[in-house]
Amino acid sequence: MSTPDERPIYIMMISMHGLIRAENLELGRDADTGGQITYVVELARALGKHPMVEKVDLITRRIEDENVSKDYSVPEEQLEQNARIIRLPCGPRRYLRKESLWPHLDQMVDQCLHFLRSQGGRLPDLLHTHYADAGYVGRQLSLLLGIPQVHTGHSLGHPKRQRLLAAGRKASSIERQFNFERRIAAEESILEHASMIVTSTQQEIDEQYSMYRHFDYQRFRVIPPGTDTTRFSPPGRRKISSELQAQIDRFFSNPDKPLILTICRPEVRKNLKGLIAAFGESTELQQQANLLIVAGARDDIRQLEESQQQVMLELLLDIDRYDLWGKVAIPKHVSQDNIPELYRLAARRRGVFVNAALTEPFGLTLIEAAASGLPFVAPDDGGPRDIVQNCRSGLLANTLDSNAIASALLDLLSDKKRWRTWAKNGLAGIRRHYNWPAHVNTYMKQVSQVLRRDRKRWRRQLVITLDSGKSYMPLVNSALISDIDNTLLGDKRSLRQLVHWLKERKGKFAFGIATGRTIESAVNILRQWQVPIPEVLITSVGSEIHYGARLIPDTGWANHIRHKWRRDALEEAMKYFPGLTLQAEENQREFKLSYIVDPDKMPPLEEINLHLRSQQLFAQLIYSHNEFLDLLPIRASKGHAIRYLAYKWGVPVRHFLVAGDSGNDHEMLVGDTLGVVVGNHSQELEQLRGMEQVYFAKGHYAAGILEGIAHYRFDEIEPSPVSEH
Template identity: 50%
Template sequence: MKKTQSKARQGEGLYLVLISVHGLIRGENLELGRDADTGGQTLYVVELARALARHPQVGRVDLLTRRVVDSRVDDDYAEPVEDLGDGAHIVRLDSGPKRYLRKEKLWPYLDCFADNALAHIRRVGLRPDVVHGHYADAGQVAVRLSNLLGVPMLQTGHSLGRVKRERLRESGLSEKDIESRYNISTRIHAEEEALAHAHRVIASTRQEVDEQYATYDNYQPERMEVIPPGTDLERFHPPKRGERKPPIWPEIRRFLQKPDRPLIMALSRADERKNIRGLVDAYAGNEWLRENANLLIVAGNRDDIRDLEKGAREVLTDLLLRIDRHDLYGKVACPKHHGSDDVPDLYRLVASTRGVFVNPALTEPFGLTLIEAAASGAPIVATNDGGPEEIISRCHNGLLIDPQDPEGIADAIQAILADRPRWQRYSRDGLKGVRKHYSWDGHAEKYVRLLRSLSREVRQVRHEQRQVSGRLANVDRAVITDIDNTLLGDTKATRAFVAWLRRNRKRVAFGVATGRRIDSAAAVLEEHGVPMPDVWITSVGSEIHYGSEQTPDRGWARHISHRWEPERLREALDAESGLVPQPDIDQRSHKVSYFVEPPGTLDVETIETRLYRADLHAHVIYSHERFLDLLPVRASKGLAVRYFADKWGIPLEHVLVAGDSGNDEDMLRGRLLGVVVGNHQPELQSLRGFKRICFARATHARGILEGIEHFDLLNRCDVPTGDGSG
C-alpha cells in the first residue's frame, strides 16, 4: 500500500472528492472522441485526480463517475473501483439504467447518484475537504453533497449551456429542436444552481470568466478563480533526433501521394462545433497549401460511418463529400482508427514534418489539444473564440484565426509553413511556455492553496453525535410521511395506518415531513389520533425536532444557517407586487413566507433571477399556486430526511417516504423508497417509471400501507428490478 493511501486512512492529508458523471472514464486508454461525451473533460478529470494525489498535502482523491454495464462498451467501465496510484481512485457508482447513456438522458438519475456518492463517502470514513463538480450534471450532485455534508464546493463548467444555446441558434436550429435534443433549459438551470452554491468556480481562462460566465444571473466575479489545466510533459514531448515513424504511420501513409510533405493536423471529435469543414475548405481553397503540405484529419474512431450517432455521421459524411468535391484524394488523410497511445505520436509526427496543428473550432472553452501540441514542439493555429487567445498570449507559438473565414485560416497556416525561422521560433517558444504555464503539478499547487484559503473562509460545522440510547438508536428502518392529503384526508385510512404503526413501533421509526409549523402539526395529529412521531420535519424541511418533547435538532439549525440572510431576502421581496407576507406566526427563523395574490400569478424564475443577481441564496418553493416559501439552500424535506437518516445510522434504502404533491418531490427521488399516494397532484406524474417510487392505487394513508407492502419494508426492503433510478 502506498504511503499516501495509509496516511489518508489515518485521516492525514486532504480528502478531495471530484465528480464527473457522464462519458466513459478510466485511467488508461481513454476513448477520446468516441462520442460527444468522451472528450477533453474525461482526460482533464483523470489527470487532475492524479496531479492532486501527487501533492504532498493531499491524502486521498476520489473521482466519482457513473458505473456502466453494457456489452457495447469495455468491461473496464463496470468495475466499481480503479486505483490510479498515489491515493487516487476512480469510483463508479450505480445510477439509473446500467447501460451507457448520453448526458442529456442522465438528469432524472442524479439524485440517486448523489445518494450513492454520500454512501461511498460514509464508507470511506473521512470528511471531504471539498466536493468539486465538473460540468452541469456533476454540479447538481455537488450541490446536494455540499449541502448535506456542510463542506466547501468547487465547480468547473468545462462548457456552458448559455454559450452552447447561442451557437446552436446561430447554426439555424430552432428553439424546439435545441430543447428536445439537448435539454438545454435543464442544463442552464443546473448551472445557475451550481454557481449559486459554489464557494469558488474554477475556470481555465479569463475570457471564460469575463464573457461566458458573465451571461449568467448568478455570476459573481469575486468567486471566480482562473487556474489553467496542465498537460503530461512526460507523455507529450518533442520528437527525438532520428526517431522512427510511429505505429500509426502506415494508417496515415496509405492516403497520401507525397507523404514527406509537412502535415497540417486537426484532432477532435466529429462534432459540428469543431468546424472540420472550415479547415477542409481552407486547405482546398489555397493552392500553395495543396502543393506543399498534406492535411491530416483525426476525428474519432469508426468502422462504418452509418453506425455512428447522427451528429458524427453527418460531420464525417460531409467531410468525405468535401474531399470528393474539391478532388483532394492523395492529399488528405482521414484514418478510421487511433488509440490514446497514438495521440502523442500524432503530435510528434506533425512536429517532425515541420507541420502545424490547427484547432478551427467555432468556440473553444480552453483547448487541451493546443497545449499538447505545443508540448510536442508543433506550432499552432487556433480559433480566436475562447481559450486559445490566452494560450498563444502566454506561449507565443502560433496565430489566431476567425473560424468562419477559410481564407484567413489558410493564410495563417501558410504564413507558418512558408517561413522556416518563424516555425522554429514558434516551436521553441511553445515548449518554454507550456513548461512555465501549463504543468499539472503547478495546477495542483494553486488548487491546494485555494482549498487552504477556503478552509479559513468557510465555517465547517460537524453534525452533533447521534445519541447512543433511545428508540432511534435501535431501529434500522423508518416511515416518514407528508401530513395533509397523505397521512390525513381519509379517516378510515388514517386509522388503518395507526393500527399498523402501533403493531410495528418497536421496529420502525415514524416521522412526518410537512409544510406545517410544529405546533400546527402536533395539533392536527392529536386531533386524528396519530401517535407522536419520533422525528418531526416541519416548516417545509427547515426545522427538525424529536419525540413527544419536540426536542430541536440544533445541529440541523446550525447546518442550514449557511448563507442564510432572511432580512436581506425580505428587503428584496417585500416590495414585489403580488407577494403578501404571511402572518408572523408562520415566519420562522429559517423560513420566509408569502401569499401569492392573486393565486397562480407568480413567475418563479423571475424571483430566482432577482435573488441570484443580488447574491442571495435560498430555496424558492412555490406550492398550491398560492404559497411562496424561501428556505436556506441546505434546507428542504429531502435534505432533512437524508440528514436524519445519516445522523441516526438508518440506511437510505430502509427509509420509506410518502407524499402527494410537488413539494414532496425532492424526498421521493434518489435511494429512498418513495410512495406517491393515489390522490396525488399532477406534478408528480413525471416520477412514473422510477423503480424506487411506488405509485399506489390506494389513496391517502392506505397508499402508504400499499407502499410498505410493495417494498416489503419490514423484511428485505425489496426494490423491484427494472429500468429506473436504482
C-alpha cells in the first residue's frame, strides 16, 4: 500500500443515492438530493486538484429513467482534470430512493470490481464512502481488496430514529419508511471496520456516534466541510437578479420587510411544520418579517413521492390555518444557480437564515449563509454547534419547540447592531475554517497517517494477495476449483506435484476449493495435508463462500441464496420420510440441512421434491456417495457459486477448470466450465461421460486434476477482452 509520501494516490469515493452530476445539482428535488450531494461533488473536485492525488473516481448509481435527466445515465462525466463521476448499474434502471436500495447493494460491490478490472487492474489506495448504503458497499470492497476505508456518515440511523420518535412518530411507521434496522446494523459494521471516520463536528462524535456499540474514539477525525466562496458572497459584491426578486416578491403583501429564509428538502426531519408553527403563532414575528421557504422543485404536489406530498400538503394546510397568505413565499422552481442570490437577497434585507431541522449532523446551508453575510438560527444539535463556535454568526435553538424557534428569530431580527457584527463575523469565520483548500489539506494529512499506519496491517491481512501486496481476484482471467475429498486429497505424491504447479503460477489464476465440508473442517483437512489455504473456499455444498486466509465471508452470496429458504419448516417436513437421519450438529449450517441416508429406505428424490413443493417449501436436494443428502436453498450449490464468482470477478465461466468425483460436483462440472472427473469417481457421474467439456481422467485424485489441466491446456488460456464499464 503506497502512501502520499511515496507517490500520488488514487481515491475511490462512493455515494450511492440521490442525483449526482457535475453541474446544476438538483438539490431539494427529493429527500435524497441534498447537502451530501454537494459535499461529495465538491470534495471530489477539490481532491482532484491536490498535488498528491493521482485521480479521484466518484462512484454512483447509473439511472436510466424518463422522469429524470439523461445526464444520470451517462457512464462517465468529468469533474476536473483528475476527477470524474463514474456511474455503474445497480438494481433496476429507474430512480430509487435510498431506503429501496438495500437489496441491490451487493450488485454495486460486483460492479465496482468489474469497473476496476476494466481499468487495467489499478486498484485504489483508499476508499471513501458516504452514508450507510455506500459504507456497506465500501466495507465489502475494503475486505476483498485490502484497501483502507474512510467513511463519512452524513446522517446516522440511531439519532435520527430517536428524534423522530421524540417528535411523535410511531416506531412501526418509521421502520417501514426508513428501514432503520438494516441501516443501523450496516452502520455498526462500518464503525467496526473503517480505518477513519470523518465528521464535520465534535458533537457528532460525542453525542451521535457514541450511541453505537462499535464506537472507537480514536478512529474519528473532525474535518469541517468547505464551501465554494466563489459562489457565496455578501450582497454588496454581486447584483441580485431583478427577475428572481420579482418571482419571490409576488408572494408578499409587503416585500420590503426583513426576509426569513429556509432552504431544505420537503421531508419530516427538516421540520417545516415546526417552522410554520413558530411563524404562525407569533404575531410579532409576522409583523417584523416575511418567510421564504425553498423546499425543492415541483410542478404538481400530487406528482411528488408520497412522503414529500404529505409534508407539502401539511405545509399548505398550516399556512391556511394560520392565515399566512401574503407573508409566506413557497416558489415552485428555484434553480441551484439562484440559491446564492437568495442568500444575498435575505442579507440585503437584513433577514435571517433558519434551519429548523429536528437533527442536523452537517449544516452546509449554515456555512453558505455565513459566507453570504447572513446570520442564522439553527438546531442545538450536531454540526451547528461547531459552526456557531467557529463563525460567531448564529443562534442555537431547541427546534423541537416552535416557541424556541420564534424566540431566536425575533432575538436576531430585533438587534440591528448585533446583526451587522454577526454578518461580518460569518464572513471571517468561513475564510478561516470552511474553505475547500483547508479541508483538503487537513484531509490529506489524516489520510497519509491512515495509509502509513495501515500499510503493514493490510499486507498481513490481505484476503487474496500477490507478491506485490495487491489483491488479484479482480485481475485473474481463470480459476482452478477442486473438490477436496477423493479429488484434491487422497494421494500425497500427486498432491505435492499439484501444489508445486500452483505455487509456480501463483497470481496467474485463482485457486479454490468446492466441498461439502464446513469451512472449519475444510481448513483443518487442508492444513493436515499441507495444502496452502486457497484464494476462494466454497464450502457446505456451495452454501457458503469465503476468501483467503482470513476466511472473509461473501455476504452478497448469503443474501442472494436466502431467497425462499425456510430451514426450520424444511426440517419438520423431512421427518415424514424414512431412511433419513440428521447428521451431527457441526455439519448443519444456516443454509444447509444435512442427512445420513439409508438408500434402501429413502424414497426417490422426485417424491421428496413433490412433497416439499406441496407444502410451498423450496430446496435443492444434493445426493452424494449413496450416503449423504443435503438440502440447500434453491439458489445455492457448487455450480451456482462458481457462476456467481464468474460474474462477480469478471472471469468467463469457460475459464473455470473444475474437478470433482461425486454427485454433489455434478452441477459445477457441466455447462461451460472445463470439467474434470478424476479416475476414482463415484458411479453417480458416469452419466456425464461423453458430454462436451467433461473430461474423464484416468489418474486418481490430484493426478487426475493434473491430467485435466494438460488436456484442456489450462496453462495456456489467454486473457479475453474486458468489457467496457
